[in-house]
Amino acid sequence: MEKPRYYFPEERDTANLEFSHLGFDYVACPYRFEAVFEHGVWRARGLLEDKVMHLPEGSQCLHYGQQLFEGMKVHRGPDGKIYAFRPRDNAGRLNSGARHLRGPEIPEALFLRGLEEVVQGNHPYVPPHGSGASLYARPFYLGVGDNVGVKPASTYVFRIFVSPVGPYYKGGFGPDQGKGFMVSKYDRAAPQGSGHIKAGGNYAASFHPGAEAKAAGFIDALYLDPSEHRYIEEVGAANFLAFKGEALLTPESPSILRSITRISLLEIASEIFNWPTESRKIALDELDEISAAACCGTAAVITWISHIVDDDRRWEFPFDHRWQQLYDVLVGIQTATREDPFGWRYEIQI
Numbered sequence: 129m130e131k132p133r134y135y136f137p138e139e140r141d142t143a144n145l146e147f148s149h150l151g152f153d154y155v156a157c158p159y160r161f162e163a164v165f166e167h168g169v170w171r172a173r174g175l176l177e178d179k180v181m182h183l184p185e186g187s188q189c190l191h192y193g194q195q196l197f198e199g200m201k202v203h204r205g206p207d208g209k210i211y212a213f214r215p216r217d218n219a220g221r222l223n224s225g226a227r228h229l230r231g232p233e234i235p236e237a238l239f240l241r242g243l244e245e246v247v248q249g250n251h252p253y254v255p256p257h258g259s260g261a262s263l264y265a266r267p268f269y270l271g272v273g274d275n276v277g278v279k280p281a282s283t284y285v286f287r288i289f290v291s292p293v294g295p296y297y298k299g300g301f302g303p304d305q306g307k308g309f310m311v312s313k314y315d316r317a318a319p320q321g322s323g324h325i326k327a328g329g330n331y332a333a334s335f336h337p338g339a340e341a342k343a344a345g346f347i348d349a350l351y352l353d354p355s356e357h358r359y360i361e362e363v364g365a366a367n368f369l370a371f372k373g374e375a376l377l378t379p380e381s382p383s384i385l386r387s388i389t390r391i392s393l394l395e396i397a398s399e400i401f402n403w404p405t406e407s408r409k410i411a412l413d414e415l416d417e418i419s420a421a422a423c424c425g426t427a428a429v430i431t432w433i434s435h436i437v438d439d440d441r442r443w444e445f446p447f448d449h450r451w452q453q454l455y456d457v458l459v460g461i462q463t464a465t466r467e468d469p470f471g472w473r474y475e476i477q478i
């Protein structure tokens with residue numbers, strides 16, 4: 129049987145890009161994967177060349193934010209093999225969002241097939257091992273159709289595009305890369321709203337607070353809980369972490385995103401380093417007793433927080449070597465430079 133045109137396994141080379149100089153920006157790759165849900169069934173359309181989408185003007189995703197997205201990274205190991213990190217967890221989180229937005233779930237097998245095909249099709253864009261860059265995969269899900277009423281769609285598009293990326297926060301990770309965050313007066317999500325799912329509207333709501341923080345000289349906003357404005361939630365695109373004495377702390381709240389990086393770091397902390405971990409409410413005032421702060425996410429990996437400012441209060445946090453220990457294990461597993469005792473790597477055959 130003739131191979132589909134987009135498989136080019138004989139090509140082992142990489143695209144002509146300066147991978148080590150990439151920021152977190154969109155780079156158009158040749159192919160994107162698409163599937164459509166219509167008449168009650170998902171149908172894969174396979175890889176498409178057109179990065180421009182053609183949608184009905186009445187689509188729910190355009191008017192009512194019936195939209196979800198995911199973000200995950202794909203790395204090339206020292207042996208040239210290609211690995212995604214915990215993609216089943218992204219599929220599960222997308223489906224919890226689909227349930228909340230009253231759309232159909234995506235079969236995990238379809239999600240994984242889409243990821244594999246889009247990475248296979250664009251494999252020269254998977255950055256070389258050691259470049260510090262990765263291939264970011266952006267699955268997303270749209271309610272579409274000829275509609276005007278406020279109700280869920282009956283047709284959905286699921287697409288995954290990929291883009292090679294460098295660090296999310298300029299400068300990336302390291303003891304000379306402390307980032308400052310400003311406590312926001314705004315909320316990114318409602319107390320019992322959609323903050324726990326990766327719905328696009330949550331992110332539009334963070335543009336104004338984020339822009340205010342940046343204008344004031346900070347890297348981003350830090351949000352407090354939307355009911356009392358007393359407890360730390362998370363930052364624009366990453367969960368919050370802190371060390372208090374021996375323990376690694378992370379906030380628990382119904383309105384933050386369940387970060388896959390966070391659950392991985394908690395597991396590394398307890399299973400590999402035997403450090404105590406606590407997921408619980410963390411009051412802003414408790415920063416007085418915290419010795420180190422950071423945030424974590426697929427894009428942000430681990431980002432050291434050097435200072436947090438709330439009006440006239442300011443907390444400073446030194447670089448803690450335990451961030452480096454966590455970073456080395458996490459990135460070592462992701463990039464296949466160390467063993468993966470948890471089974472998190474997902475190999476994509478080219």
Ligand SMILES: Cc1ncc(COP(=O)(O)O)c(C=O)c1O
Pocket residue numbers: 199362363364365366367384385386387388389390424425426427
């Ligand atoms: C609001 C928010 N919190 C946390 C995270 C981190 O989640 P993950 O580690 O699954 O990427 C992200 C990024 O995906 C995010 O957008």
